[in-house]
Structures are given as C-alpha cells and as structure tokens.
Amino acid sequence: MTSPTASKSVLSYFSWAFAVTVGGLALGAFLGWNTTGTFGGLATAFFICAVLAVLEISLSFDNAIVNANKLKEMTPVWQHRFLTWGIIIAVFGMRIIFPLAIVAIAAWIDPWEALKLAATKPEQYAEIMHAAHLPIAAFGGTFLMMVGLTYFFNYEKDVHWIGFIEKRMAHFATVKGIEIAFVLILVLIFTSVLDGDDATAFLHASIYGLLTFLLVEVLAGFLDASQRTMSAAARGGFGAFLYLEILDASFSFDGVIGAFALTQNLFIIAIGLGIGAMYVRSMTIMLVEKGTLAHYRYLEHGAFYAILILSVIMYIQTLTHIPEVITGLGGAALIGISLWSSIRYNKRNALAQAPVQDEERDRAEA
Template sequence: MLRQFTGSLVFTIIALVAALAYGWFDTHSIAATASFAWIVVVLAVLEISLSFDNAVVNAAVLADMDEVWQRRFLTWGMVIAVFGMRIVFPLAIVALAAGLGPIDALTLSLTQPARYEAIVSGAHIPIAGFGGAFLLLVGLDFFLDSAKTVHWVGWIERALAALAPIRALAIAIVLATLMLVSLALPHATALVFVEAGLGGIIAHVAVEAIGTLLEAQEAARRAAGAMVRSGLGGFVYLNVLDSSFSFDGVIGAFALSNNMVIIALGLSVGAMFVRSITLLLVRHGTLSEYRYLEHGAFWAIIALGAIMLASARIAVPETVTGLVGAVLIGLSLLASRRAG
C-alpha cells in the first residue's frame, strides 16, 4: 500500500525543497522561508480534503477503463491536473479578466501578488456558476439511473432512480437552481452567473456526447471483431471533472497565500496525493469492497456543486466545503462496513 504513495512522497520532498529555496531567495529570512514551506503543507492538506471525493469518482470511472487508458490518465492526466489547473488556470483567469497576455499575467503573479489575488477573486462568480452547474449535473446523473439497484440513502435514491425516465430532468434541476440563485444577485452579476452556469451545462453535455460517440464507435468495432482498447471518452470526462473539482481549491488557496509559486507547489502536492489515493482504490478494488463509498462520493459532489452555486451569494469557508465532503464519504464508509 505504501508503494502507491512513493511518487507523491518524493514529489512532496522536491516541492518543499523548492519552497525553501524560493523563500530564502525571495526574503532572505529564516522565519519567512519556514512559513512558505508550512503553507505548502497546509495547501496540500486543503487540496486532499477537498478532492478526496474526486479520487473516489475517478477510481469508479477508471475501473471500467482498460489498463492502457488507466495509465494514460494517471500520467498525462496528472500533467493536465498539476500544470493545467494549478498553474495555467489561475494565469488564464487573470489574463482574461485584466486583458493581459500570458507573459504579462505570469509577471503580475510574481511581482504584484496582491493585485493578482484580487483579479482571481473577482472572477469567483463565473467560476462558481460554471463549476457548480457542471458538478451538480455529474452528481445528479449518477442517481438518476433507473438501472441502479444498490441504494445508500434509501428513499431519496430510490425516488431519484424512479424519476430517471423523465428526459433532461437533471438539466431542469440545475437550470432552476441557477435561476433561484441569480434572483438573489445584482442584475449584472446575475447575468454573468447564469451565462457561466449555462457554459457548465453545455460542457457537461458536450463531454457526455463525446463519450457516447466514442462508445458507439467502440461497439461497432467490437461487433466487427476488432480489438477495442480505447477509453478516450472516459479520459476526456475525467479531465473535465478534475478541472471542475479544482476550482474551489485554487480560489480557496488565496485565503492562505497570494504567492503564485507557493500556491502552485502546495496544490500540486495535494493533486499528487489524490492521484495516489485514486490508484490505491483502483488497484485494491476498494469500491467493490465498500458498496456505498461511491454513493457517498457522488453525494459529496452534489454538495460541492450546490455550495459553489450558493457561494455566488454567500461566502462559504473552504474548510466547510472540505468537511462536508469528508463527512459524507466517512458516513458511506461506515455504512459499507456495517452492510458487510
């Protein structure tokens, strides 16, 4: 089991050494340098707590993919998760919001961290709308399935499964939620929020469409006797899902530091451990052993999506977000053990 975490532990040591070197070069103060390393550790813990449910969902999807695409997600996918979402994504937000080029955005993050933080925080409304809508759809789609026979929260999950034949019900629920939240926002802000939410819905539909198309092609090839080894649809889906899970961690990181280098190091360490947890769940068949764990993760996704949407109007501490997910997964774990 420890072997699954070897890469993450090595990466953590490298990140801490980099944080110490950067801190000393930037401040020439032992206390400030030590605080940089400590913030990296805290950010990593924050990322793991916010993304544990992501690891469970990743494992559930990966379990149905062949080993080739599993390895591709756990390697190439990590490059996208670490480099793309923890470094490029915040820079892209600043570049778009401030009308800057990518180099100027990078320079701003390193030379004017306070202004950089303000710009990223100012983009919270569209991020909340897009990410919240996408995650809410992901969670609802899991439970709106008439073929489901295993239920954790019995009466609710059975009711959702019974409603599954109603076409586009999940989209209708998300649209209604977007409308309700927007009514509590100023007109200009509400418009941005709804537009971003619609973007999240479109992104989810597009990813599902790609997956369906690829599955149809695989089925046709399989019927013709061809060897099918593709998991591209699942690969695309998991990377978009990973990106949505990263929104709150990236924004929440600014509560601890406005230094882009330290934020990137801390969140990247957390992302590496989430990858290791995913690998552990897949390799040891934990999801089949704990029958309700996947249910807990998807309830956590619904909770996270709802919190992200609500955060457009109400400030929700990242600790609360992480705690909700941890509690739901913990309860599902306990229920699984009792069920045997």
C-alpha cells in the same frame, strides 16, 4: 496464488506522493527564503505549502473515488494515459496555466504578462482572480451538480445507501431530462437573488457549465459507439479521458481560488496544490487496483453526495464566502460515514452468510 496487486501494501501506492511532498516542501521553503531572505519567510512558505496540500487532499477524496469509478471501465492503455498525462494536466494545467489564463482574459493581457504580474505584483494578481470567482463557481458548480444528479437519477441503479432519497430519484429517472430541469430551476433561483452584472455572469457561466457537461456526454457516447466497431485491443477511451479531465478541472476550481486566501504567490499555490494532486492520483490507483469500490458498496454513494454538496456550496459562494476547510471536512465526513456504513453492511452480510456456509460444509462432510 496471490496476485502482486493484492499483496501490495497501502503505503507503497503513496511512494511517489511522499517523494513529491519532500521535494515540494523543500522547494516551497526555498521560495520563501529567496523571496524574503528570512527564516520566518522560509517557515511561512513551508507551512502554507503543507496546509494547501492538506486542503487539496480533503477536497479531493470524492474526486479520487469518482475517478476510480470511471477508470475501472477504461482500457489499461487509457488508464495509464490518464494517470500520467492527467496528473501533468492537473498540476501544471489547473494550478498554473488556468489561473494565468483567467487573469490574462480578465485583464486583457497576454499570458506572459500575467505570469510577470504573478511574480512581481501578486496582490494585484490575486485581486483579478478573486474578481473572476463568481463565473468560475457557477460554471464548476453546474458541471459538478450534473455529475452528481446523473449518478442518482438512474433507473438502473439498484444499490441504495439512503433509500428514501435514492429510490425516489431512481424512480423519477424515467422522466427525460429531470436532472437538467432541476439544475435550471436552481440556476434561475440564484440568478434572481443576485443583482445586475453578477446575475448575468452567473446565468451565462451556469449555462456554459451545463452545455459543457452535455457536450462531453454526447462526445463520450459518440466515441464509445465508434469504438465498438474496433477490436478490443484497439479501443481507446478518449471520451472517458476527456470527461475525467473536465471533472478534475471542476473539482480544482474551488481549491485554486480558495488558495489565494492563504497566499498570493502563484508558485507556492502550485506547489501546495500539486502535492495534494499527487495524493489524489495515488488514492485513485489504489482504489482501482485493490477493487475498494466493489468491497465497500456505499463508498461511491458518499462521494457523489459530497459532489452534490460541493456544487451547492460553489453556488452559495457566489453570495457569501464559505471557508474551504468546511467544504473539505464536509466531503470527507460524508465519505467517512459511507465507509462506516459499508463496513457495517459487510459485517451483517458475513453474519447472515455464516449459517448457510456452515450448513453447506456439513453437507459436504456428510
């Protein structure tokens, strides 16, 4: 008997994303008309919302895969909470509240004043956001680097895509804290290249990013240990939920900051990136329900390589600007190659299994 999930079409997973796209683009066009009073302004706002949505999707392929990997271990209750509350936090928290908080802290003003600044003086608002880019990139890059390295420095990991790299990393995983040492060495290298206040800000933000990752890991382990004493129905998954929210935030840092290169309008940025976030949510649900990660054995590897590259790019962006399009296309290309490798593996495996299956069938018939 075919399960409802198995028979569900790919397009059906994106129905909400399509609806949000239509509504978001219409709202963006309205903002453009309301702000400028011209059809040119309307078309520009519409186009920027569409470009930001595509940018967010391209930057978040790996995010969806990592989310799906963590979600499959969570209880259905916490899966539902992440996919409902999580999207609210992702759209409103990271795309609206986070930029306002950065400006409020950097300019020493209250959040309401920051909101008024975004609405009335978008150029000044954008300048403050750009000025805060270095510590944000250092924090997010460190957190993401720890996520990627922890995946590969795992002595229990027995499926390897790029064997000569991953086998060595799995072998050295028996050395306690090797991934932390690697990150700290990289932090010291970048700190030595930067000058004065930039070096100090980078160092402090990187340490905070590292501590945040370690604290989340400790909290998740503590909660998981305490949940083992509960019944299966009562187990939650708050630790995993918290980990995914911080992970989502780290992925969002680069997109939110980079969006100001296209427009200084906070609300258009929120609409465009919010549309993209809905597609990430839809992709995550599809990957979990269809078991795509289990079927394509190297897809997860591609996502974590993309995370490592993104983390390094965020570090490099503290020295020089790298267009977000390059970041997004690089991650998407890695995931595409890993998908292609998975399909090739499945075909080779199917061909190798065919003679054995034929022999077993002949025996059964005999």
